[in-house]
Amino acid sequence: MDSENSRERICGIFNPGMKHSIHLKINGQRYSHDVEPRLLLIHYLREIAELKGPHIGCETSICGACTVLVDGQAVKSCAMFAVQADGCEVTTIEGLATNGTLHPVQEAFWNEHGAQCGYCTPGMIIAAKQLLDRNPHPNEDEIRHGLEGNLCRCTGYQHIVNAVKAAAEKMGA
Amino acid sequence: MATTTTKTETLVGKRIRRREDPRLITGTATYVDDIQLPGMNHACIVRSPHAAARIKGIDAKAALELPGVVAVFTGADTKDVGPVPCGASLPGLRVPHHYILAIDRVYFVGHPVAVVVASDRYIARDAADLIEVDYEPLPAVADPEKALAPGAPAVHPEWPDNIAFTYQQKGGDTDEAFKNAEVIVKERIVSQRLIPAAMEGRGVVADWKSGDKALTIWTSTQIPHLVRTLVALMLGVPEHHLRIIAPEVGGGFGSKLNVYAEEALMGFIAMRLAKPVKWIESRRENFTCTIHGRGHVDYLELAAKRDGTILGMKMKLIQDLGSYHQLLTPAIPTLSVLMMPGLYKFQNIHAEIVGVFTNCVPTDAYRGAGRPEATHVIERMVDILAAELKMDPAELRLLNFVDNESFPFATATGLTYDSGDYAAPLKKALDIVEYHHLREQQKEARAAGRLFGIGMSTYGEICAMGPSPATPAGGWESATVKIEPTGTVTVMTGVSPHGQGEETTFAQIAADELGVPIDDIVVQHGDTAIVQYGIGTFGSRATAVGGTALYFALQDLKKKIKLFGAMLLQSEDVTFADGVCTCNKSGKTVTLQQIAGASYRAMTLPTNTEPGMVATRFWEPPNFTFPFGAHIAVTEVDRETGDIEIKRYVAVDDCGNIINPLIVAGQIHGGVAQGLGQALFERAVYDDDGQLVSGEFMDYAVPRAHMMPWIETEHTITPSPVNPLGVKGVGEAGTIGASPAIVNSVVDALSPLGVRHIDMPMIPETIWNLIRKGAHA
Numbered sequence: 001m002d003s004e005n006s007r008e009r010i011c012g013i014f015n016p017g018m019k020h021s022i023h024l025k026i027n028g029q030r031y032s033h034d035v036e037p038r039l040l041l042i043h044y045l046r047e048i049a050e051l052k053g054p055h056i057g058c059e060t061s062i063c064g065a066c067t068v069l070v071d072g073q074a075v076k077s078c079a080m081f082a083v084q085a086d087g088c089e090v091t092t093i094e095g096l097a098t099n100g101t102l103h104p105v106q107e108a109f110w111n112e113h114g115a116q117c118g119y120c121t122p123g124m125i126i127a128a129k130q131l132l133d134r135n136p137h138p139n140e141d142e143i144r145h146g147l148e149g150n151l152c153r154c155t156g157y158q159h160i161v162n163a164v165k166a167a168a169e170k171m172g173a
Numbered sequence: 174m175a176t177t178t179t180k181t182e183t184l185v186g187k188r189i190r191r192r193e194d195p196r197l198i199t200g201t202a203t204y205v206d207d208i209q210l211p212g213m214n215h216a217c218i219v220r221s222p223h224a225a226a227r228i229k230g231i232d233a234k235a236a237l238e239l240p241g242v243v244a245v246f247t248g249a250d251t252k253d254v255g256p257v258p259c260g261a262s263l264p265g266l267r268v269p270h271h272y273i274l275a276i277d278r279v280y281f282v283g284h285p286v287a288v289v290v291a292s293d294r295y296i297a298r299d300a301a302d303l304i305e306v307d308y309e310p311l312p313a314v315a316d317p318e319k320a321l322a323p324g325a326p327a328v329h330p331e332w333p334d335n336i337a338f339t340y341q342q343k344g345g346d347t348d349e350a351f352k353n354a355e356v357i358v359k360e361r362i363v364s365q366r367l368i369p370a371a372m373e374g375r376g377v378v379a380d381w382k383s384g385d386k387a388l389t390i391w392t393s394t395q396i397p398h399l400v401r402t403l404v405a406l407m408l409g410v411p412e413h414h415l416r417i418i419a420p421e422v423g424g425g426f427g428s429k430l431n432v433y434a435e436e437a438l439m440g441f442i443a444m445r446l447a448k449p450v451k452w453i454e455s456r457r458e459n460f461t462c463t464i465h466g467r468g469h470v471d472y473l474e475l476a477a478k479r480d481g482t483i484l485g486m487k488m489k490l491i492q493d494l495g496s497y498h499q500l501l502t503p504a505i506p507t508l509s510v511l512m513m514p515g516l517y518k519f520q521n522i523h524a525e526i527v528g529v530f531t532n533c534v535p536t537d538a539y540r541g542a543g544r545p546e547a548t549h550v551i552e553r554m555v556d557i558l559a560a561e562l563k564m565d566p567a568e569l570r571l572l573n574f575v576d577n578e579s580f581p582f583a584t585a586t587g588l589t590y591d592s593g594d595y596a597a598p599l600k601k602a603l604d605i606v607e608y609h610h611l612r613e614q615q616k617e618a619r620a621a622g623r624l625f626g627i628g629m630s631t632y633g634e635i636c637a638m639g640p641s642p643a644t645p646a647g648g649w650e651s652a653t654v655k656i657e658p659t660g661t662v663t664v665m666t667g668v669s670p671h672g673q674g675e676e677t678t679f680a681q682i683a684a685d686e687l688g689v690p691i692d693d694i695v696v697q698h699g700d701t702a703i704v705q706y707g708i709g710t711f712g713s714r715a716t717a718v719g720g721t722a723l724y725f726a727l728q729d730l731k732k733k734i735k736l737f738g739a740m741l742l743q744s745e746d747v748t749f750a751d752g753v754c755t756c757n758k759s760g761k762t763v764t765l766q767q768i769a770g771a772s773y774r775a776m777t778l779p780t781n782t783e784p785g786m787v788a789t790r791f792w793e794p795p796n797f798t799f800p801f802g803a804h805i806a807v808t809e810v811d812r813e814t815g816d817i818e819i820k821r822y823v824a825v826d827d828c829g830n831i832i833n834p835l836i837v838a839g840q841i842h843g844g845v846a847q848g849l850g851q852a853l854f855e856r857a858v859y860d861d862d863g864q865l866v867s868g869e870f871m872d873y874a875v876p877r878a879h880m881m882p883w884i885e886t887e888h889t890i891t892p893s894p895v896n897p898l899g900v901k902g903v904g905e906a907g908t909i910g911a912s913p914a915i916v917n918s919v920v921d922a923l924s925p926l927g928v929r930h931i932d933m934p935m936i937p938e939t940i941w942n943l944i945r946k947g948a949h950a
Contacts (some may be wrong), residue, residue, distance in 0.1 A: 038295075052207040055423070057372050058456040062870035065372060082361020087742030093200035106198040110190050113835045116843060117672030118197030119372040125198060144879040151870065153372050153424050154672050156907075157878040158843030 467541020667707015846909020
């Protein structure tokens, strides 16, 4: 009931004539909504699809807290409109574990203390996953440059680098 | 039910992965913006684009006509809400009345002027643009030294000199020390304004239940109980009708050690409209309206003998306060003065602080809060002295350190250093980098024309804030431990972790004391309805003060466990260990689970005992703790570009006993990143008109992964005698150690060009200009 309300509030009241129909798959599940063209993908994910995992850290595509996969590509979902994701497959942090088993990158972030306050973590894990998809055996320099689009203010990145290394080892094993 | 009854492995000191992480790595944690309440409105705040202006009128008509807009409030509506509080008191302090919305004048860019409430955040934002504010711009001043100049614009017209306070601290006889000096070095050192930039900005949700007259506020804060007391006073809501919840908090670094206008404002709106309301700070607001840190201009003089013995120090500290006092604004530079002598034994100091109003957002506590500034200046001055005397900077430090046999050591600033072996981390760090070999390498590099630097800092800090007489809101901490009838354990702590991992470290402490598996323990915090009272998380105090309160509550509980155990075993002679009570005569045992169950069933009670299994302690620390350490940075500067490469970074920290080395390493890494950010990249830039030029992440360089060196961490361990855990605190150490180590290293690299000091941030442009100047000198 509450989600119906928030849907109505987000999409319906302001300029209802301009709504566009979008159909997309998020974490394997189908979603269809009529949305304003200006609605950011991150707001669609968080407030309409009710996936609170991706966070908003800047709304200017600098910090990467909102990073999700769109058709397998890591994107900053604050820099994309929901209508641009029409017909796409989106994966958020909530969709990374399979049948309750953590993805190796998630497990490695846990084992290596890759998260402190956790706010950048969902975006950071998605970025790290893409990095390893593209380069299964990155060296330290490649890991650091691969994550340069994602800000973390807590960790100094060292434990994140360790986590990516550990995940690479596990995934390559 | 408790999973198992006993465990024998000791957990304190072990590398244990964090118990808070499963929710963080799966995206299921609840931060403020994740809270959705039925019928919730969204607020957007209209803020001043001017650093100083008169408000001649506000027209909200167009905004109110936009469908979905519920209300607009201005300063006229909120003027009876109490002022944003300043908790610091200094003699003669001038405190401007800090309304939650501006009344007729604005004092900084971002000053809140009006608030729009609408049914969704897009509409609220649209409506904010429709509000017409008629401003008459006034002259502004953004630089603290310019604000002190005669004829400068007055930030607050009632105080035309822009001076909020002056403060003196003297110890020993500085005049005599300077008279006896064989060498005096002087320097002007700037600790620039920084933006804390927690990844989660601030956010507030407020919900008013009119039937109960009960207000609940979720806020991204480090100090939920202090927010409760102070916002209750601001709003005139009885404190017992106000509940504050700090949900998952996405970093603070001091920026959320505060009470902000928006916390009271959302409470006001929720009460006025009888509907829940949410406000989420944008990043732009976070940069313009959440407190900044640092903002010092320091004039220093260090007196010494030719053999390197430091005799005394003078400091004039000009603190950029911004336009208002937030919770601790004027107190922060007094911490700098306290730590002025660093790790050195000289006994003559004279410090003068001038707190200056500027048309900028207030400064306040940012990771280290006064101590990084103090350490930066003393560690720079010691290096400048070493250069003057042509002494090795390590030798000069070793000569002047407080001696091991002098602890507890009384400083000239009135502190008592608890324990230390200041040479130990320096010697260890020097060994790790193979210092003498490194100096040889440097000679070769210099001979080849390379700019190769070796820099060190040896820092001390004041942690475990703190004894109550020294901490405005009280410096104690609370803990409650309950053992439930089934044997599970709930710890409730007054500290309010937001990334520091106390759900894990406090569970480690409790598991060891009670002898139960860690999975049988949960640590709760950050909700005033759950935790009776607490002070919060800041000043590297959580484990040293909150952990100690927990330790003592556990001791009380163990006494009660033994009483009930003795009753069940029908023996006076029992011991409790590893979660089991044993009769020393018969060898019969009862488990903690059985004892807990019996304490609640209470069929029979031991003499003078109440049913149940709960203990609460409020613990007042007798002193601060004083962690210390040595950091060494090895750098090379590119002559062509001015770019700085950190070739090696070694951090040897002594934070007393270590509860969880994994978490301690994370604190050091993150701290170093923030100190390195100050040294190399970060600066809040206001132009002459008071516009914040570095107003987004685009213009403010928070270090990214590829900008950080590998940090080699090591420790020495000198337990603190102040608390039974022997811990000192580690949250700010990295930040305090890093900036002087890096600056000292780069100055060392450029010293062949005649460079003696460089102010932060050492951006390539600055360095390139110094190299050009040096090359032409």
